[in-house]
Each structure stands twice: as structure tokens, then as C-alpha cells.
Amino acid sequence: MSERVLMKGNEAMAEAAIRAGCRHFFGYPITPQTEVAAYMSKKMPKIGGTYLQAESEIAAINMVLGAASAGVRAMTSSSSPGISLKTExxxxxxxxxxxxxxVNVERGGPGLGGIQPAQSDYWQATRALGHGDFHVLVFAPSTVQEVVDLVFLAYDLAEKYRMPAMLLSDGLLGQMMEPVSFPEPVEKFIEKPWATNGHQNKRPHNIVNSLYLAPDELERTVVERFARYAKVEETEQRCQEYLCDDADYIIVAFGATSRVSQSAVDTLRARGVKAGLLRPxxxxxxxxxxxxxxxxxxKGFLSVEMNMGxxxxxxxxTVEGKVPVEFFGRTGGVIPRPAEVVEKVLTMAGGDR
Amino acid sequence: MAMVYEKSKMLTDAPLHYCPGCTHGIIHKLVAESLEELEAGGRAVGVAPVGCSVMAYNYFSCDMVEAPHGRAPAIATGLKRALPDGVIFTYQGDGDLAAIGTAETVHAATRGENITVIFVNNAIYGMTGGQMAPTTLPGQVTQTTPYGRDVTKAGFPVRVCEMLSTLSGVAYAERVSVDTVPNIRKAKAAIKKAFETQIAGKGFSIVEVLSTCPTNWGLTPVEALQWLRDNMIPYYPLGVYQDRTANEKGVF
Amino acid sequence: MARAIIDEKICKGCGLCVSVCPKKILRLAACRMNDKGYNPAEVTDQAACIGCAMCGIICPDSAITVEK
Incomplete structure (x- = not known):
């Protein structure tokens, strides 16, 4: 690990990607992810990497497709409206x-929405990053250090399971400065015998393709992919728990809202309510x-999000109706205050204490 | 007896799915023969489009990537940046390159992206059954211009080589045709030169190949070649539209 | 001495080779179909072939090999 330095979330993310072996970044300017691209444009030329400002989000993600086909660690970053364009x-x-x-450094939506932090792309990230039956690994850091750590993990798991990985950050985490230390740079990568990097007349030609005209062939391919997804669901679920073991009420919150929720848990505990936080x-x-x-x-779960639920x-x-599940959220770029979350849990608990 | 003409080893044994007399097959051969003669097959990566030639990845024996509709130049860009010594080409039709993929084409060209684009212009959307393409001629009847392309409503065809020739990143742009054997020979020379341009690192190269679609034009393959000569070549004149290959550094 | 060898299994009977042969020694078989259901091209007078390879060059399906 490197010594600790104070860095902005977006810049730490870019540095982490470089240390994780990414040498190919393709992007398009959009607030609030700008620092990722700016950092890459400064660093990549000095280390023999590629920073390329594409003509569109669509072009940028397809450049990623091309570079990933060649077997290298490629990356793009954007914010909500830009991610919509990348879904194809x-x-x-x-x-x-x-x-x-x-990377999606989320901002408020729909449409052009706003440029303040939001989590309103949860559905998109987990269900609708494009047409067809598929999943994407989605990671939700809550600190700048975790941004760094998850970039490394995201590449490793993406390569292990041969699927795209998304880091779902938000404007708050992206702009915030915290001390971080970086893992050692990755120098050894897994073999990618499927890569279209030129067969040098030494192997049959590789084809990177998503077209299967025969229904049974397409079904077989998708079913095989879902067998891989099942393995991911079995082995790669990750979360962090805070005071959950004896909790009567568990707040479930990811990213920036988990920080707000943790303060709320402390306040609730001080007021005698056994609250906990489970952070996916x-x-x-x-x-x-x-x-x-x-x-x-x-006695109940409360989901706290920066969206409408x-x-x-x-x-x-997950709970299948066995206990009550309630929601509290603010949207449009408004960050929930701990006091609002406390209030909601107290209501669930049957009044003030 | 010596071999005078045989199938290129840069083509696989897969039978082509194209309609009888479709000139895609001829153009595939020219690309394959050029790569073979330049001994570039081992480091070549081709990008197939969406359109009739979507399954080109089965036909070329080099590594191949299949692109979303119109995005082939962006994918080729990603490949080339990852494989600077690779010989990267796209093979695209007119709808793919000059309609849905216009931005990707123009910007790869203006960046001087060191890739080769093989652009097959047959003035129609073939795979979907013969709709108006960006290159459909004024007055030409297609499924979606049943009264002929009315330029007051549907606008004018795009002349791709002329348009791209204005961009500083284009090292080589030529329009050729495969309607006769002499023209096929010239087309091959152009395609080979385009690959040589890339191998020498001189910038973006494109060869537009006027091609036929006998099925959707409603003509026999031989009549289709005549239609191309009579109608397409006057609107899309053959020739070199940009050539900066004499410069030692090409476009840069 | 030259000859054009047509792989009838691959031929789609498009007739482009017939249209370019300078010696007019190619035709589409009138009463014969291949497995694909096409009338394949055939050589009517192999001895007259000059090995110019124009048939091979224009064949979209790489069905013709020319020797000389």
C-alpha cells in the first residue's frame, strides 16, 4: 500500500484504475465526472496509455468494446444521461x-435532470443497462478509499466472470476529498485466450460477437451466461454491517446515503432504539x-435512497413480506439529513422516544 | 499447370450467405487478397457491421469483432489504440457508415485514426429488405421510396468520399467500383493501398466501393452491374478524393 | 493450355462469370441444379480457355479456380 494522500473521489478513482492496469480510457465530458477524464488526460500520455475524448458517449463505450476485445483493461466514465447513451x-x-x-458518477434525472448527487439510476444499473437478458456487476462505494479498492475488485471480477462491471458513484463521493492509500500496481493479468488481438498465424481466428440467429443457439448462450451469473450471485455478494446483530430496525443504504444513515443509527441508539445499518x-x-x-x-427494514424508492x-x-419494508428518500439532488432518517425510523418504531 | 487464380487463404471455408451475384463476395475477396499479399493476416483484426455483411466475421480468417450498427469505426479505434501494430479494418455498408454511424465515421476520419475503412455503397438497405439508404439516388425506387426518392422530402444522397476528403485526418480516400474486371483490379489496388497507408502509420484510409444489390434492385446480377454503371457512377464519380500518402508522416 | 475449374457445390448460378468470359465458353447449366437449387456455371469448351482468370476474379463466391 502507498502512503496516505488526500484526494478527491473522482481523481482517486482515475488513479486507482491506472494502478489496476487500465491504460485505455475513452470518455466524453459530462458533469459531475469531469475530474476522472481530466486526470486521465494528464496521466495517460506520461505512461504510454490512451486518453481519448470521443465524439459521443456512444462512440466512447464502443471504443471500450474494441479495446476490451483486444484483451486490455479499458474504461469509460460518465454521468447519468451519458450512461443512458452507453446502454447500447x-x-x-x-x-x-x-x-x-x-463508471457512473450519478446526478439527478430524468432527462437532463440536475447536476447534484443522486441515486436515481439504481434501477438502470441493476436492471436496464441495455436491451436483452444480462447483468452487470455493480459496485457502490461509500468512501474515497472504497472507490479505490472497488476499482481493483471490479476489474478482477469482470475478467474472472467475463462481464462488464459498473462503479456506481455519485456527485457527492466524486467531489469529496478524503485520505486514501493505493494498493500496489497490478502487473500480472489473467490470460485472455479469447481476445481478438491478432492470431499471428498461431491459432484459429477469434471472433467477438453477440449475434446468434438460431434461437436454440442464442438460448443456449444466454443460459450459459446465466449459469455464470448464478455463480456470481452465490459467491460475490458484498455488504458491510453496522450494529445489525441485535437490531430491531435495519436501515439499508448504499453510497453517500449510507454515511447519512450511519449518523442516524448512532442518534437512534443514543435514544434507545436498536437500529443498525446494512450497506450493500x-x-x-x-x-x-x-x-x-x-x-x-x-421488526422492519428501512431503505434510504436519493431517489423515489x-x-x-x-x-x-428479498424479504418476501416477512417483515415490513419501508422507504425514505429525497431526490433531485437533495441529500437526506440524518434527522429526517431518525424521524422515519422513530415513526416505524411507534413514536418518539 | 500453374495456379492463375484461387481463393485467398485469408477467407475461411464458410459458404457466403449473400444472394447470387451480390458483389459483397467480390469485395471480401479483394480485402482478403490484399491482407494476404501484405502478409498482414496474423496481425489483422476486422470489424463487421450490422447490415448484409454482419456475418463477415465468419468469412475472414483473421480475428474479427462484430459491432453495433454504425459503431465499427469506434470499435476499430479501441482496437487500434490497444494494438498499435495491428492492421485494423472495418467493413461497412452505406446505412451503417453514412446514416446511423455518420458521427463515428467522420470523427475517426478527422482524428486521423490509423485504420482502414472498406465502405460498400449499394444505394439501399439490403438486409432489411430494400429500404432507402443515405446513398439512395434521387428518383430511385425502394421499399420506403415507392414513388422514387423525392429530394424535397427525403433530402439528397451523401457523397462520403467527397465529404471526408475535406478532413485533415484523411490520408487516403478513393471511390472504386466492382462492375467490371478492370474496375475490380483497380478496386483491389485501392484497398491494398489503403492497408499500406495504415501500415505506414499515415492516417485514416477509406475505400468506397460501388456495389450492387440485385435482389432489392429487382434486377439480374448482370443487369445490376449495368445499372450501377448507368446510374451510380455518374452520381458517385470514381477516383481518388484525397491522397496524403506521399507525405512522409502522412496526415500528421 | 489452361482451364477454369468450377466448384459446382459453391456456385450460386449468378452468371457474372458467363458475362465476362472473353472466349464465351461459360454458361449456366440448363437442366442441372446443385444442392443449393441453383443452375451452376459450366465450361463448354475447356480447350478454348486462355486462363485469363476474369471468371475467377468476378466470382463473388470464390467458386472458380483457374490454372494455366
Whole structure:
């Protein structure tokens, strides 16, 4: 590990990607992810890497597809409206079984929305990053250090399972400065015998493709991919728990809202309410096992999000009606205050204490 | 007896799915023969489009990537940046390159992206059954211009080589045709030169190949070649539209 | 001495080779179909072939090999 330095979330993310072996960044300017591209444009030329400002988000994600086909660690970053444009390419990347890293520094929506932090792309990230049957690994850091750590993990798992990975950050985390230390640079990468990097007349030609005209062939391919997804769901769920073991009420929150929620938990505990926080680190695969493990002792779950209630769907699907699941959120770039969250939990608990 | 003409080893044994007399097959051969003669097959990566030639990845024996509709130049860009010594080409039709992929084409060209684009212009969307393409001629009847392309409503065809020739990143742009054997020979020379341009690192190269679609034009393959001569060549004159290959550094 | 060898299994009977042969020694078989259902091209007078390879060059399906 390097010594600790004070860095902005977006810049730390870019530095982490470089240390994780990314030498190919393709992007298009959009607020609030600008620092990622700016950092890459400064660093990449000095280390023999590629920073390329594409003509569109669509072109950028397809450049990622091309570079990933060649077997290198490629990356693009954007913010909500830009991610919508990338969904075509993400679907093709998933359909071609290519690993890559896609960053969404979320802002409010729909449409042009706003430029303040939001989590209103949860549904998009976990369900709708393009047409067709597929999943993307989705990581939700809550500190700048975790941004760094998850970039490394995202590349490793994307390559292990041959699927795209998304880091879901937000304007708050992207702009915030915190001390971080970086893992040692990655120098050894896994073999990619499938890469279209020129066969040098030494092997049959490789094809990167998502087209299967025969229905049975397409079905077989998708089913095989879903067998891989099942393995991911079984082994890669990640979350962090805070005071959950004896909790009557568990707040489920990811990213920036988890920080707000942790303050709320402390306040609630001080007021005699046994509250806890379960913070999903992976949004897909969703940490169902951890949530389920608490069903026997909790009186209710509360999903706290910066949107109108999206992750709450996954909690309800996990809890299957066994205990109440409620939602509290602010949207449009408004960050929930701890006091609002405390109030909501107190209401669930049956009044003030 | 000596071999005078045989199938290129840069083509696989897969039978082509194209309609009888479709000139895609001829153009595939020219690309394959050029790569073979330049001994570039081992480091070549081709990008197939969406359109009739979507399954080109099955036909070329080099590594191949299949692109979303119109995005081939962006994918080729990613490949080339990752494989600077690779010989990277796209093979695209007119709808792919000059409609849905216009931005990717123009910007790869203006960046001087060191890739080769093989642009097959047959003035129609073939795979979807013969709709108006960006290159459909004024007055030409297609499924979606049943009364002929009315330029007051549907606008004018795009002349790709002329348009791209204005960009500083274009090292080599030539329009050729495959309607006769002499023209096929010239087309081959152009394609080979385009690959040589890339191998020498001189910038973006494109060869536009006027091609036929007998099925959707409603003509026999031989009549289609005549239609190309009579209608397409006057609107899309053959020739070199940009050539900066004499410069030692090409476009840069 | 030259000859054009047509792989009838691959031929789609498009007739482009017939249209360019300078010696007019190619035709589409009138009463014969290949497995694909096409009338394949055939050489009517192999001895007259000059090995110019124009048939091979224009064949979209690489069905023709020319020797000389």
C-alpha cells in the first residue's frame, strides 16, 4: 500500500484504475465526472496509455468494446444521461462476454435532470443497462478509499466472470476529498485466450460477437451466461454491517446515503432504539443472504435512497413480506439529513422516544 | 499447370450467405487478397457491421469483432489504440457508415485514426429488405421510396468520399467500383493501398466501393452491374478524393 | 493450355462469370441444379480457355479456380 494522500473521489478513482492496469480510457465530458477524464488526460500520455475524448458517449463505450476485445483493461466514465447513451454498447459488451469498467458518477434525472448527487439510476444499473437478458456487476462505494479498492475488485471480477462491471458513484463521493492509500500496481493479468488481438498465424481466428440467429443457439448462450451469473450471485455478494446483530430496525443504504444513515443509527441508539445499518457494496449481486439473515430478529427494514424508492424493490423481493419494508428518500439532488432518517425510523418504531 | 487464380487463404471455408451475384463476395475477396499479399493476416483484426455483411466475421480468417450498427469505426479505434501494430479494418455498408454511424465515421476520419475503412455503397438497405439508404439516388425506387426518392422530402444522397476528403485526418480516400474486371483490379489496388497507408502509420484510409444489390434492385446480377454503371457512377464519380500518402508522416 | 475449374457445390448460378468470359465458353447449366437449387456455371469448351482468370476474379463466391 502507498502512503496516505488526500484526494478527491473522482481523481482517486482515475488513479486507482491506472494502478489496476487500465491504460485505455475513452470518455466524453459530462458533469459531475469531469475530474476522472481530466486526470486521465494528464496521466495517460506520461505512461504510454490512451486518453481519448470521443465524439459521443456512444462512440466512447464502443471504443471500450474494441479495446476490451483486444484483451486490455479499458474504461469509460460518465454521468447519468451519458450512461443512458452507453446502454447500447453495454448490451453488446455483455452479449460479447467482454470485461470492462464503466463508471457512473450519478446526478439527478430524468432527462437532463440536475447536476447534484443522486441515486436515481439504481434501477438502470441493476436492471436496464441495455436491451436483452444480462447483468452487470455493480459496485457502490461509500468512501474515497472504497472507490479505490472497488476499482481493483471490479476489474478482477469482470475478467474472472467475463462481464462488464459498473462503479456506481455519485456527485457527492466524486467531489469529496478524503485520505486514501493505493494498493500496489497490478502487473500480472489473467490470460485472455479469447481476445481478438491478432492470431499471428498461431491459432484459429477469434471472433467477438453477440449475434446468434438460431434461437436454440442464442438460448443456449444466454443460459450459459446465466449459469455464470448464478455463480456470481452465490459467491460475490458484498455488504458491510453496522450494529445489525441485535437490531430491531435495519436501515439499508448504499453510497453517500449510507454515511447519512450511519449518523442516524448512532442518534437512534443514543435514544434507545436498536437500529443498525446494512450497506450493500455490491448492488448486483444484491446482498440478499445478509439481509435474509436478519429477518428473524428485526421488526422492519428501512431503505434510504436519493431517489423515489428503487433499491427498496430489491429489499422487498428479498424479504418476501416477512417483515415490513419501508422507504425514505429525497431526490433531485437533495441529500437526506440524518434527522429526517431518525424521524422515519422513530415513526416505524411507534413514536418518539 | 500453374495456379492463375484461387481463393485467398485469408477467407475461411464458410459458404457466403449473400444472394447470387451480390458483389459483397467480390469485395471480401479483394480485402482478403490484399491482407494476404501484405502478409498482414496474423496481425489483422476486422470489424463487421450490422447490415448484409454482419456475418463477415465468419468469412475472414483473421480475428474479427462484430459491432453495433454504425459503431465499427469506434470499435476499430479501441482496437487500434490497444494494438498499435495491428492492421485494423472495418467493413461497412452505406446505412451503417453514412446514416446511423455518420458521427463515428467522420470523427475517426478527422482524428486521423490509423485504420482502414472498406465502405460498400449499394444505394439501399439490403438486409432489411430494400429500404432507402443515405446513398439512395434521387428518383430511385425502394421499399420506403415507392414513388422514387423525392429530394424535397427525403433530402439528397451523401457523397462520403467527397465529404471526408475535406478532413485533415484523411490520408487516403478513393471511390472504386466492382462492375467490371478492370474496375475490380483497380478496386483491389485501392484497398491494398489503403492497408499500406495504415501500415505506414499515415492516417485514416477509406475505400468506397460501388456495389450492387440485385435482389432489392429487382434486377439480374448482370443487369445490376449495368445499372450501377448507368446510374451510380455518374452520381458517385470514381477516383481518388484525397491522397496524403506521399507525405512522409502522412496526415500528421 | 489452361482451364477454369468450377466448384459446382459453391456456385450460386449468378452468371457474372458467363458475362465476362472473353472466349464465351461459360454458361449456366440448363437442366442441372446443385444442392443449393441453383443452375451452376459450366465450361463448354475447356480447350478454348486462355486462363485469363476474369471468371475467377468476378466470382463473388470464390467458386472458380483457374490454372494455366
Amino acid at each position: 454498447g453495454i448490451s453488446y459488451i455483455a452479449g460479447s462476454d467482454l470485461p470492462c469498467l464503466i 457494496v455490491t448492488l448486483w449481486p444484491f446482498p440478499k443472504d445478509a439481509i435474509r439473515s436478519h429477518i428473524p430478529h428485526v 428503487q433499491m427498496v424493490d430489491d429489499i422487498r423481493l
